[in-house]
Amino acid sequence: xxxxxxxxxEEMAGIIAAFGVGTLVSAKGIAEGVSNSNWLIETQAxxxxxxRFILTVYESRTEIADLPFFLDxxxxxxxxxxxxxxxxxxxxxxxxxxxxxxxxxxxxxxxxFLPGVSVSQPTPGQARAVGGALAQIHLAxxxxxxxxxxxxxxxxWQQLLRDCGRDGLESIHPDLGRLVERELALLxxxxxxxxxxxxxxxxxxxxxxxxxxxxVTGLIDFYFACTDLFAxxxxxxxxxxxxxxxxxxxxxxxxxxxxxxxxxxxxxxxTEQAALPxxxxxxxxxxxxxxxxxxxxxxxxxxxxxxDPMAFARRLEFYADPAHAGIxx
Amino acid sequence: xxxxxxxxxEEMAGIIAAFGVGTLVSAKGIAEGVSNSNWLIETQAxxxxxxRFILTVYESRTEIADLPFFLDxxxxxxxxxxxxxxxxxxxxxxxxxxxxxxxxxxxxxxxxFLPGVSVSQPTPGQARAVGGALAQIHLAxxxxxxxxxxxxxxxxWQQLLRDCGRDGLESIHPDLGRLVERELALLxxxxxxxxxxxxxxxxxxxxxxxxxxxxVTGLIDFYFACTDLFAxxxxxxxxxxxxxxxxxxxxxxxxxxxxxxxxxxxxxxxTEQAALPxxxxxxxxxxxxxxxxxxxxxxxxxxxxxxDPMAFARRLEFYADPAHAGIxx
Numbered sequence: 001x002x003x004x005x006x007x008x009x010e011e012m013a014g015i016i017a018a019f020g021v022g023t024l025v026s027a028k029g030i031a032e033g034v035s036n037s038n039w040l041i042e043t044q045a046x047x048x049x050x051x052r053f054i055l056t057v058y059e060s061r062t063e064i065a066d067l068p069f070f071l072d073x074x075x076x077x078x079x080x081x082x083x084x085x086x087x088x089x090x091x092x093x094x095x096x097x098x099x100x101x102x103x104x105x106x107x108x109x110x111x112x113f114l115p116g117v118s119v120s121q122p123t124p125g126q127a128r129a130v131g132g133a134l135a136q137i138h139l140a141x142x143x144x145x146x147x148x149x150x151x152x153x154x155x156x157w158q159q160l161l162r163d164c165g166r167d168g169l170e171s172i173h174p175d176l177g178r179l180v181e182r183e184l185a186l187l188x189x190x191x192x193x194x195x196x197x198x199x200x201x202x203x204x205x206x207x208x209x210x211x212x213x214x215x216v217t218g219l220i221d222f223y224f225a226c227t228d229l230f231a232x233x234x235x236x237x238x239x240x241x242x243x244x245x246x247x248x249x250x251x252x253x254x255x256x257x258x259x260x261x262x263x264x265x266x267x268x269x270x271t272e273q274a275a276l277p278x279x280x281x282x283x284x285x286x287x288x289x290x291x292x293x294x295x296x297x298x299x300x301x302x303x304x305x306x307x308d309p310m311a312f313a314r315r316l317e318f319y320a321d322p323a324h325a326g327i328x329x
Numbered sequence: 330x331x332x333x334x335x336x337x338x339e340e341m342a343g344i345i346a347a348f349g350v351g352t353l354v355s356a357k358g359i360a361e362g363v364s365n366s367n368w369l370i371e372t373q374a375x376x377x378x379x380x381r382f383i384l385t386v387y388e389s390r391t392e393i394a395d396l397p398f399f400l401d402x403x404x405x406x407x408x409x410x411x412x413x414x415x416x417x418x419x420x421x422x423x424x425x426x427x428x429x430x431x432x433x434x435x436x437x438x439x440x441x442f443l444p445g446v447s448v449s450q451p452t453p454g455q456a457r458a459v460g461g462a463l464a465q466i467h468l469a470x471x472x473x474x475x476x477x478x479x480x481x482x483x484x485x486w487q488q489l490l491r492d493c494g495r496d497g498l499e500s501i502h503p504d505l506g507r508l509v510e511r512e513l514a515l516l517x518x519x520x521x522x523x524x525x526x527x528x529x530x531x532x533x534x535x536x537x538x539x540x541x542x543x544x545v546t547g548l549i550d551f552y553f554a555c556t557d558l559f560a561x562x563x564x565x566x567x568x569x570x571x572x573x574x575x576x577x578x579x580x581x582x583x584x585x586x587x588x589x590x591x592x593x594x595x596x597x598x599x600t601e602q603a604a605l606p607x608x609x610x611x612x613x614x615x616x617x618x619x620x621x622x623x624x625x626x627x628x629x630x631x632x633x634x635x636x637d638p639m640a641f642a643r644r645l646e647f648y649a650d651p652a653h654a655g656i657x658x
């Protein structure tokens with residue numbers, strides 16, 4: 001949510017020149033991205049046309065190691081017509097470059113700017129479109145050669161929640177220790193491994209979807225993308241879209257529309273369909289685990305306000321309630 | 330340097346619609362402005378053309394009271410061909426609107442987007458262009474009916490530096506208390522009052538100038554603009570452009586070019602020219618006073634890192650040195 005790296009205009013012009021996308025006309029640091037710095041760039045091509053890009057400077061080492069996966073994936077999906085931004089390649093054909101800064105070399109990439117805004121009160125028509133776009137990337141990535149383990153799967157949730165400690169969890173809410181214990185046991189016992197898998201987005205919240213009206217113009221921020229169960233990605237997207245943000249209210253019309261939208265593009269196998277209730281509990285635990293950890297470990301004077309873990313504890317309780325077994329049927 | 334107000338996409342679309350500038354296509358929060366929130370907005374007009382704007386939400390009460398001055402000034406200057414952004418007026422003709430937020434009503438304005446980048450290592454050609462643009466706004470504002478007292482003039486510097494206390498100043502640098510005492514006495518005794526005056530920018534640092542090559546495409550951030558001595562604005566701009574940022578090095582080629590650029594558009598009267606050495610010391614004290622105050626009063630955990638006051642103490646020593654009397658001759 002900030003610009004961490006300072007780039008002078010002359011330095012920026014040099015960076016842009018290396019990509020051969022015209023002359024730098026404007027560069028505005030934008031308040032997007034959690035661990036990297038982003039600028040909205042405008043250039044003028046030789047024919048006078050204005051072009052726009054997002055320049056990302058990666059601040060974290062882990063991301064850099066995975067950059068070829070993330071950036072090649074965007075190109076692969078875009079080439080198959082999925083609504084994701086293309087990466088610009090520099091004059092040597094590379095999708096990212098190293099840039100010398102006072103804090104050491106940092107990787108950067110220049111990514112196509114896509115129109116659209118992130119909705120905060122989705123309509124069923126928008127949820128349907130998002131479900132369809134999710135299925136579209138699952139299909140389009142089928143022949144993508146790259147793979148990346150999901151570093152935020154069940155073992156990571158277990159570790160994060162263990163690190164929170166029972167006392168820590170109960171300091172957030174008196175019932176949270178018990179809830180987590182019950183769910184982790186259930187997930188460890190029943191987590192399916194033999195469902196269809198491939199590249200998933202794994203973080204498709206409304207913030208990561210650009211829309212114009214009911215049309216998805218861009219799926220963005222693939223920095224959690226990994227190889228995992230398609231149906232788990234459906235569950236993550238369900239948890240992200242079908243509740244009020246605080247998790248107090250389930251939104252059935254969005255739920256129905258999202259699932260319909262997905263199924264219209266990629267039908268779920270019977271085993272996937274049957275697993276959805278458990279996968280949804282897993283999706284809720286995934287965000288509960290990172291949020292609880294950040295809640296307990298973010299210094300009071302940090303730049304970032306941690307997000308409320310209870311928003312996902314409430315989703316978890318909802319998914320765990322037998323009265324709601326029918327929502328994925 | 331942040332986006333303080335959260336605006337949902339639906340809310341944003343409603344705000345943009347009120348200005349009749351087409352349909353919202355994109356809105357990115359940008360990391361500009363110190364006390365207000367800014368978005369780079371793109372709309373599509375009825376004829377399909379893409380248009381870009383800066384949406385500013387004002388967070389501070391003082392700014393709101395002065396908004397008619399700031400925004401009318403932009404329109405006045407733009408209408409006379411000065412390189413400043415126009416303000417968009419809403420369907421009722423207003424240059425700003427009130428918007429209800431959970432924290433109360435906030436004022437907002439939609440301002441023309443201008444191309445250009447802020448240089449960090451100006452060339453003499455760029456300094457010359459900036460001098461010319463400064464003179465241009467001094468002339469173009471001659472028939473502007475509004476006026477606004479300079480709330481950061483000598484009495485404010487005196488108050489801020491008194492609030493720092495001698496101990497506070499000496500905690501920044503052992504010599505700073507003595508330097509400030511000497512300079513405040515000199516300024517109080519000799520500050521000229523009878524020089525040509527009018528609307529000045531009062532904060533024309535490189536950050537507030539958009540350029541493409543040697544051309545000034547936009548002077549921005551008029552939120553310190555006020556009615557004061559034109560020659561004082563020349564002195565402020567000189568202090569802002571003609572040194573390395575840390576104030577350790579004077580850049581004579583930029584100084585010459587900036588002054589030549591100004592004089593080519595608006596010749597200085599002999600009394601103005603003669604006052605420049607003292608006005609430059611005043612300009613250095615102005616930024617020294619706010620920076621020293623912020624340095625001593627910014628909590629360690631604040632979002633904003635205070636800027637080094639010594640950068641302007643060094644400029645002050647430079648201007649006060651009789652060996653440099655010739656730079657404004």
